[in-house]
Amino acid sequence: MSDILIRRALIADGTGTPPFEGDILVEGAIIRQIGKLDTAGAKKIIDARGLVVAPGFIDMHCHADFSLPVLPTADSLVHQGITTAVIGQCGLSPAPLPDQKRDEVIAGLSGILSELEAEIPWHEWSSFGEYLSFLTRLGISINVVSLVGQGTIRASVMGFKAGRSTPEQMALMQREAIKALKEGAFGLSTGLIYPPGSYASTDELIELTRVVAREGGLYFSHIRGESETLLDAVAEAIQIGRETKAPVQVSHFKAAGRENWSKSKEALGLIERACDEGVDIATDMYPYTAGSTMLVAVLPEWAQEGGKEVILGRLSDPSACLKMTQDMREMGFARSVEWDRVLITGSPRHTEYRGRYVSELAYEAGQTAQEWVFAALLETELQIHMAIFAMSEDNRRQEVKHPVMTFCTDGMGFSAKGKSDRTLTHPRSYGAFPRILSHYVREERLLSLEEAVHKMTGMAAKRLGLKDRGLIKPGLAADLVIFDPERVKDKASYENPHQYAEGILEVIVNGKSVVHDGTHTGSRSGIVLSRT
Ligand SMILES: [Zn+2]
Structure with missing residues (x-):
């Protein structure tokens, strides 16, 4: 007997075509059948009349690599319908930690992690592969696509000092990057405002990214400037893509600062033109006008x-x-x-x-x-x-519907249960994806439900080269979210961020219910994804 039968759902299948009514049959971790399945039975039947079923959402930029070791259930993310997160962002990955600079790198990374309420078990890993194995052993509620951070690699080879890399240091950094890719990383990330990654020149980044591209890896970048120097920074990302042939993702797109708001359109224009010229480049955003760091x-x-x-x-x-x-x-x-x-x-x-x-x-x-x-x-x-x-809501309205745009939280997994005096984290960790569906789709009608779902799923999966996810199709992984299109809503605010979104009723990760009736089941059916 099959495991789950979702009945009479409005299926937004991730391709961007209008939703259609149908049933979905899940067997094990796989979507087995879609259609009018009147005679099918299953151990668990979900009546989804009036509800939308979509592929699980893909968070294109997430820092959960630091929260998963202490909160493997990633509650604030799964309650948004996120089933896969791209981690290891902004040049800052928790591995590799080679012996010679281990303590220095950990100290450097720890500085940015004071929001976490538990100690990271650094002793569990040294190499990138060991970090990923640790996640697998621990069991996690979401799937992860991992990137290795250029900042972490540079720190582990050169420490936190400024200055150019020598040819020997470059060779070591390239070796670390390739090793991480072979151990499971999908690519390299940079955070070009954060030391020591920011000390790398464009040439250094190209030299490092070139070996990543040769291995089929991606290049994700928190670019060198998101305000005054936004256009130069986008141009640098394009140059890196053009010269290395790596697919480039400009992370958490924004034009920050009132005097730079006019640059949003120009920056997206640069990206569009680069695409026309054959550079593989796109971007993602979180749907808020405040950043957080x-x-x-x-x-x-x-x-x-x-x-x-x-x-x-x-x-x-x-x-x-x-x-x-x-x-x-x-x-x-x-x-x-x-x-x-x-x-x-x-x-x-x-x-x-x-x-x-x-x-x-x-x-x-x-x-x-x-x-x-x-x-x-x-x-x-x-x-x-x-x-x-620092951002303009008018820009946000244009950005969400732009053809190169996918979505992210730029957040981590938190639990709404916690100490009352803890950090007011940015609401995006709880509300980014529901906010797109409620604010920009339902209220402002800036994009259709199917377009938004496509950006959150099929389009994101394609960018990442995930062939077995991102669509509702027989044979693909059963990562699914069921939500009420009339009720879905982010509740997290800047003043009171630790609140789960509403209207996300069921979340299925690899065929297992992680959210049932709006409540986390405790299931840890997420996996560390590998490149296919
Ligand atoms: Zn960043």
Whole structure:
């Protein structure tokens, strides 16, 4: 007898064609049959009248590689209908950790992970393959597609120092990248605002990406600039794609800062033109107007160099603070920052900052915004997270429907049950995919349900080269989500992010129910996907 029969669903099959009514039969981990299956039976029958069944959503940019080891059930992600996440992003993967620089790399990565509420079991792995085996042993509720981080590789070969790589160092980095690909990575990621990955020149990136492309790997990039220098940064990503032939994904697309809003259209235009010229390039986004990162990212680029101790030294040196203040007014990311749009979302040592804007906190302290930022970073040893409202909703409306656009959370898996004073994480970790369906599809009608589902599934799977997922078709993996198109809605807000989305009723991962009747079943039927 078959395992699951979904009856009378409205099937949005991931191809982008209009939904049709039908039944779906699942056997083991596979979709067996689709159609009018009146005589079929199964151990479990789901009456899906009035509901939409889609392939499980694919999160094109996710940092769950750090949350899965401590929360393998990935609750906030599965409650969005996500069944596969692309991890190892922004140049920051948890492996490889070769012996010679192991502690240094872990310390560097840990700085960005203060949102997590449990210790990462670093001792479980060294190589990339060992990390993936650890996930398999642990059991996880979603599938993962993994990337190896160029920042992690560079740190493991060269430490966190700036400067060019020598030919020997390049050879070592290439060897690490190829090794990770052979052990399961789908490609390389870069995070070109985060040291030490950001120290790599375009030429260095091309040299490294070339060997990745030769192995059939992808290139995902948090590009070098998302505000003033957005167009140059997109051009760099295109150049890397053109010269290496790697498929390129520009991650979490945005034009940040009011004065850069007009660049969104131009940047997407550059990507379109590159596609026309034969470069394999696309992009993804999360559907919010605020970004989220560590507060330290507002410092001038030079002031973020050298690692934590060096940065703290600068923050306690008045002349360095003066220079930072000047540079923040004149250049880089900080120039376009509006301090009344920078929300502190958490700091383990100063929970009273949580939920307040930098402009208010500075005013109360009788300081300028820059003075407050320097003092707060110093006092907390850089452990402050922010949400920064820097994007235009008008741009978001155009971006969601753009033909090169797929979707992501740029988040991690969290559980809504947790300490009340914890970090107000960005709502995208709970609401990104439901928000597309409720806000942009149902309310604003900017794209049809089938288009949105196609971007979340079939189109994303194709980008990743996943031949066995992303569509509802006999023989493909049974990753399915059943939702109520009238009720689906994100509930997470900036002030109260730890809330699951509504209307996502059933989530099936490799034929097993991970969400049933809107509740996580505890099933850990996700797998580490490999390139086919
Ligand atoms: Zn990023």
